[in-house]
Amino acid sequence: MKKLWDIINKENIKVLYKDFSHLPENIHGLYFYEQRIGPLIVLDKNLHHSHRLHRCVLAEEIGHFYTAARTNILTVHTSANLQTIENQDERKAAQYATDLLIPDSELIKALESGCRSCFELAEYFDVTEWFMYRKLGFLKMCFRRTGLKVKGRDLFDIAMQPCHIIS
Structure with a gap:
């Protein structure tokens, strides 16, 4: 805060x-x-x-x-x-x-540290699960702008880079 x-x-x-x-x-x-x-x-x-x-x-x-x-x-x-x-x-x-x-660079660190669900990520970032889903939704839109069709669960498995680097 x-x-x-x-x-x-x-x-x-x-x-x-x-x-x-x-x-x-x-x-x-x-x-x-x-x-x-x-x-x-x-x-x-x-x-x-x-x-x-x-x-x-x-x-x-x-x-x-x-x-x-x-x-x-x-x-x-x-x-x-x-x-x-x-x-x-x-x-x-x-x-x-x-x-x-939830900065992209920190999200990558959280995923690398083993967070594998929205619940775990929400705990990690001290936000609500809905807010975490929102962040992942924005990331999916970012990937789609680059031509990649990504499902929500895929965000936990792909080698992700911050959106501003990809686009």
Whole structure:
């Protein structure tokens, strides 16, 4: 968490904790740019009870800061184009977050040390299993861009190199 708080302090991002129990259950954090105070991350106060989820959500909201969200999740989108843009924004923020908490070079080390499942990798990186699946999904997309069709289980068996070296 120190790495994440260092980024927040360096970028002067404000962080607030609020009760999100009235929101849909899959919303744990929101990123805004508020004119008067600047960048703002609002997190569900219940994240204090789930260290791994807290790290993952905070990293993704920092990802929104760096990838400059182009839509507002609080606005109902009646356009399929706006919904597509929102999905792209979410993917970019998630990719930033997974790269931040699970760098490719460290993932290779974890695989070389014997981690052979998403559960073991999630333990190794102190993230949720869903977050680890997300990272592996981004790696599969990276390999596909190079022409390799890779299944998730293959990521544990192939000699992997960081995506930025392959592409």
